[in-house]
Amino acid sequence: MSDPVLLINVILLVIAIMTAIAAMWTRDLLGAVMLMGIYSLLLAVEWANLFAMDVSYTEAAVGAGAATILLLTALTRTGTREKEGPNFHPTALLTVLVTGAVLIYGTADMPRFGDPDAPATVNVAPEYIAQNVGKVDAGADGPENDFGDHVPNAVTAVLASYRGYDTMFETAVIFTAGVCVILILRPLASSARRKTAQSQEDA
């Protein structure tokens, strides 16, 4: 292979696929959780290699960190052995293959990588770069600022102004999910506390 970086990318992806297969194959759920952590680390390196630094950060923090702890917390309620049964599900394999084929077929319609005439770069992106989004006319007697009445950072303009409601309710969804997780896990915590209190009374 002529390009060494491409060679490293291919090796990383092959190891990632092998890790994923091993994680599915194993009956030991604790081992599967660890293999998923390895898988996330591999994917994060791959994202960094593709210059997607923010995705790489997220993959490392969520995939390798938070998801591992979340899965382990689930294991405290379920046990660490998978039920005996067939390891091979033809229907599931067929579904995955068909979905993958449809997705790959869909990439045929995508514009070339870095194409300046791609729809994503000609639609609203020039507005963001010209910093017109979130522009407020403060008027002659409005507060003075150095930014010419617009949001000074393009990312802030998109996230907090153009998609302000989206970001706000995203936060609400994540908050709800967190409350649900705490509610599910709480009985375990309180029963454990009751047990400690009881043992202290006994002593």
Place this chain on the structure above:
Amino acid sequence: MNSVELITALLILGGAFLALIRAVKGPTVYDRVLAVNVFGTKTVILLALLGYIGNRSGFLDIAVLYALVNFLGTVALLRFVESRRFFQ
């Protein structure tokens, strides 16, 4: 990327692969925890090396983040193995 850097990267990947084999085979849970830890370290080194090769300093930040996340994961795994529960 010259040949020395390429060989270094391939050796690190080989080491990571050996750790992966140990993580799959086990046999005890401590072998697996150690293998995951070694694998995380290899990832950190590989990222630092790739950042050096490509002259991209942002890779070092990510490598530091991975080291922290790896430590967190190991501690969580060992706590689970020790007591089988997190809330007490």
